[in-house]
Amino acid sequence: MPGSIRGPRLGFQRDAIIVAVGAVIFDDADQVLLVKHVPQRKSFWQGKWICPGGRLQIGESIQAGIVREIWEETRLRIHLLHPLVPFERIVHGDEGVLLHVIYIDYVARKVGGELHAADDVGEAIWVPRPQLPGLGEALHEDTRRLLELAQVLGGH
Numbered sequence: 519m520p521g522s523i524r525g526p527r528l529g530f531q532r533d534a535i536i537v538a539v540g541a542v543i544f545d546d547a548d549q550v551l552l553v554k555h556v557p558q559r560k561s562f563w564q565g566k567w568i569c570p571g572g573r574l575q576i577g578e579s580i581q582a583g584i585v586r587e588i589w590e591e592t593r594l595r596i597h598l599l600h601p602l603v604p605f606e607r608i609v610h611g612d613e614g615v616l617l618h619v620i621y622i623d624y625v626a627r628k629v630g631g632e633l634h635a636a637d638d639v640g641e642a643i644w645v646p647r648p649q650l651p652g653l654g655e656a657l658h659e660d661t662r663r664l665l666e667l668a669q670v671l672g673g674h
Contacts, residue, residue, distance in 0.1 A: 536619040539583040540571015541626040542668040543596055549644035550670060551628070552653075552661070553591060556640035566658035569665075570639070571623065580622055588626070591639045595630035602667040607660055621660065625668050 543551040552567040572587040574580065581598055588596050602623045609617040635642035650657070650671055657665075665671040 534618075536617070537574040538571055538619050538621050539574045539580055539587060540569050540621070540623045540664075541584050541588060541596060541598065542569050542602070542623060542664055542670065543588065543594070543626045543628055545628045545644055547644070547646070549646050550650060550665070551592065551594070551633075552643055552645055552657075553635065553639045554641040556638055566661070567643075567645075567653055567656055568658045568661045569623065570642070574622070581624075584624055584626070589631075591636045592642050593631050593634040593636075594628050596626040597629045598624045598626050600625055602664065605663060605667075621664065623664055623667075 545551070551570060553570045554567055555564055570588050570591045571584065572591070574583040575586075578586070584598060585596060588594055602625065604620060604622045606618065606620045608615060633642055633644070645653070647670060650665060662671060
């Protein structure tokens with residue numbers, strides 16, 4: 519189908535705007551949850567620590583999508599506290615736009631469940647706030663922005 523060529527290594531259709539929902543999640547010790555996708559997933563976020571989340575499904579509310587994605591990726595139950603300011607990422611390549619994603623995230627608190635990384639996630643860890651800056655380049659730049667919006671990390 520014309521216009522639906524997959525961008526290299528991004529794993530998404532080039533003619534679609536992706537609405538990504540997720541959360542900056544804290545536990546009772548005020549640690550932040552981060553996940554890392556498995557190498558086989560081949561996505562824009564591969565190999566970097568990110569906040570859990572994923573694509574909003576047709577007909578799904580933003581809040582329901584966040585709760586679903588967190589459960590699917592980590593087996594945790596969360597309580598959504600407040601929304602963060604949405605932002606977008608547009609990735610350009612030689613043939614035009616490779617990825618256009620709009621992030622809609624909340625700050626949330628873990629209220630139940632035991633942390634278990636889903637197969638496509640691979641790794642999930644709780645990180646104490648003071649250790650977040652030390653992750654450096656291992657932290658995806660869009661996740662860094664989310665953590666700044668949540669006032670967990672200082673701005674640039």
